[in-house]
Amino acid sequence: MEIDTDPWLEPTAAIPASDPSELAGTIRVSALHALAYCPRLFYLEEVEELYVQDAAVFAGRKLHEELAEVAEGEWVELTLESEALGLRGKLDALRSRDGQLIPYEHKRGRCRRGPSKQPEAWPSDRLQLLAYACLLEAALNVQVQEGRIRYHAENVLVRVPIDPAGRAEVAAAIAQARELRRSTQRPPVTDNDRLCARCSLAPVCLPEEARLVHDRGWEPVRLFPADDDREVVHVLEAGTRVGRKGEQLKLTQRDNAVNLLPVERVGQVVLHSYSQISTQALHFCHDRAIGVHFVSGGGRYMGGFDYRAGSIQRRVRQYCALSDPNTSLQLARKLVIAKTKSQRQFLMRVRRTRSAVLPLVDSAIIQMKPLIDRLERAESLAGLLGFEGKIAALYFSALPSLLVETVPPELQFSDRNRRPPRDRFNCLLGFGYGLLLKDITNALIAIGLEPALGFYHQPRSQAPPLALDLMELFRLPLVELLVLASVNRGMWQPEEDFAICTVGRGKAQQQVQQVWLSDEGRRKFIQLYERRKQDVWKHPVTGYSLTYRRLFELEARLLEKEWSGEPGLFAAWSVR
Numbered sequence: 001m002e003i004d005t006d007p008w009l010e011p012t013a014a015i016p017a018s019d020p021s022e023l024a025g026t027i028r029v030s031a032l033h034a035l036a037y038c039p040r041l042f043y044l045e046e047v048e049e050l051y052v053q054d055a056a057v058f059a060g061r062k063l064h065e066e067l068a069e070v071a072e073g074e075w076v077e078l079t080l081e082s083e084a085l086g087l088r089g090k091l092d093a094l095r096s097r098d099g100q101l102i103p104y105e106h107k108r109g110r111c112r113r114g115p116s117k118q119p120e121a122w123p124s125d126r127l128q129l130l131a132y133a134c135l136l137e138a139a140l141n142v143q144v145q146e147g148r149i150r151y152h153a154e155n156v157l158v159r160v161p162i163d164p165a166g167r168a169e170v171a172a173a174i175a176q177a178r179e180l181r182r183s184t185q186r187p188p189v190t191d192n193d194r195l196c197a198r199c200s201l202a203p204v205c206l207p208e209e210a211r212l213v214h215d216r217g218w219e220p221v222r223l224f225p226a227d228d229d230r231e232v233v234h235v236l237e238a239g240t241r242v243g244r245k246g247e248q249l250k251l252t253q254r255d256n257a258v259n260l261l262p263v264e265r266v267g268q269v270v271l272h273s274y275s276q277i278s279t280q281a282l283h284f285c286h287d288r289a290i291g292v293h294f295v296s297g298g299g300r301y302m303g304g305f306d307y308r309a310g311s312i313q314r315r316v317r318q319y320c321a322l323s324d325p326n327t328s329l330q331l332a333r334k335l336v337i338a339k340t341k342s343q344r345q346f347l348m349r350v351r352r353t354r355s356a357v358l359p360l361v362d363s364a365i366i367q368m369k370p371l372i373d374r375l376e377r378a379e380s381l382a383g384l385l386g387f388e389g390k391i392a393a394l395y396f397s398a399l400p401s402l403l404v405e406t407v408p409p410e411l412q413f414s415d416r417n418r419r420p421p422r423d424r425f426n427c428l429l430g431f432g433y434g435l436l437l438k439d440i441t442n443a444l445i446a447i448g449l450e451p452a453l454g455f456y457h458q459p460r461s462q463a464p465p466l467a468l469d470l471m472e473l474f475r476l477p478l479v480e481l482l483v484l485a486s487v488n489r490g491m492w493q494p495e496e497d498f499a500i501c502t503v504g505r506g507k508a509q510q511q512v513q514q515v516w517l518s519d520e521g522r523r524k525f526i527q528l529y530e531r532r533k534q535d536v537w538k539h540p541v542t543g544y545s546l547t548y549r550r551l552f553e554l555e556a557r558l559l560e561k562e563w564s565g566e567p568g569l570f571a572a573w574s575v576r
């Protein structure tokens with residue numbers, strides 16, 4: 001290959017050398033591409049380290065693999081790095097024509113059409129090519145005069161002149177990228193909402209929801225996926241081993257029966273009781289962002305494997321925000337108001353559908369109202385807790401009246417008792433809350449928040465306070481409604497579905513009954529719970545529909561927006 005050695009015409013002189021402290025991280029050319037597309041996209045990827053492998057990204061890679069196979073006789077996939085420029089990247093192809101070096105980029109999509117309908121490069125593609133030209137010039141000490149971009153959807157070739165103005169654009173982009181890297185503030189969403197519709201990070205960035213924050217008349221388009229069809233694999237049989245086989249998870253039961261699960265179908269692995277997972281499978285799940293969680297035989301959530309996505313920046317913002325008592329109090333107030341309104345509205349809804357006299361329900365509805373009104377004026381977390389406790393006592397005192405006459409005495413509910421559950425109804429509630437806590441913790445880990453730092457619950461047990469906070473929104477729709485409906489429909493067998501034991505407690509060894517779900521009962525509950533998570537629900541604030549299992553993540557992301565410059569949408573709904 002010939003290399004033109006024409007004199008160097010100050011091609012990259014405008015680009016300042018990097019600060020030595022920043023050299024450890026040269027900027028990827030593809031990151032400059034993201035920056036030109038949208039500064040917020042650059043920030044989410046480069047600073048917060050969030051990536052989404054969507055279909056377009058995979059399709060782009062496939063195109064490059066195919067080109068690498070056919071482009072014989074030329075330099076393809078050329079890796080370039082310059083510490084002086086603070087840039088690095090992999091150029092698709094480099095060709096020599098008439099003594100000139102010409103960098104090539106290949107794009108899967110269509111080109112831009114200007115006012116004259118002539119093919120043009122998109123600004124982000126153009127900047128990317130200019131940056132590669134600067135890297136080539138620095139590496140080979142040549143002047144590059146032109147670069148080319150082929151848009152494969154239309155088989156159009158666009159020529160991009162490499163001139164001083166273009167080199168200055170690269171310099172300015174590098175300076176902007178460095179500044180954004182140092183910032184702890186996420187840039188605002190782009191004004192051009194058409195860019196968001198094609199952006200792979202839209203489900204993370206939530207641009208439509210951010211626009212709604214600033215303009216309450218905005219009608220968001222749903223860019224957040226309505227459902228997650230990946231399975232939650234519950235490993236219930238003690239002694240089952242979870243391992244890895246190629247791109248599959250391998251479940252081996254005690255009798256050596258094997259079940260192979262393709263990894264793309266799995267969203268979580270939940271190990272109940274004494275099932276096991278290999279180190280290889282743990283690494284595999286970590287790399288594929290698959291949640292791994294442990295639940296005791298009694299249904300207590302023991303914890304999860306932390307595959308947390310995103311950089312420390314998100315947690316720094318969380319620590320800063322939640323260290324402020326006022327922020328914590330405001331968030332807690334919103335949360336408790338949303339939760340208690342849901343409880344009262346649920347009782348009112350049942351009241352409308354039943355003709356029977358239900359004095360406890362009527363009384364709870366009446367007494368809850370002034371207490372909920374006073375939540376707005378609670379001046380401390382302790383005060384809030386006090387009101388919430390009184391409202392919860394009224395709500396639970398009304399629940400027994402909601403059970404139908406056909407419910408057998410064993411499944412009746414008298415009052416709320418916690419671990420260990422002393423009756424079947426509380427056993428069902430406790431098991432459900434454990435599964436819910438797991439799912440909320442999974443959502444928090446998935447988006448890179450610290451579950452151990454909350455704004456309302458205090459660290460007392462091993463349960464992560466932020467997950468306990470967030471799950472308050474979902475206790476009623478996901479667990480309490482499910483338990484009430486399934487008990488009223490006669491879906492539980494008092495003997496087969498439960499295991500009862502009596503133990504001595506305290507110095508006097510007072511005999512206390514403990515009730516747990518049997519293996520069959522756990523299987524049945526998990527089936528009902530997973531089905532409930534798939535129910536579609538229209539979010540009253542954003543106005544679009546999604547499943548509960550997606551709502552966990554959406555609400556966690558809206559919570560994070562409360563301290564990331566786009567507040568106002570978290571806990572803004574209640575069950576109607």
Ligand code: SF4
Binds near residue numbers: 195205
């Ligand atoms: S979704 Fe829109 S605002 Fe968000 S990063 Fe992408 S282009 Fe930028």
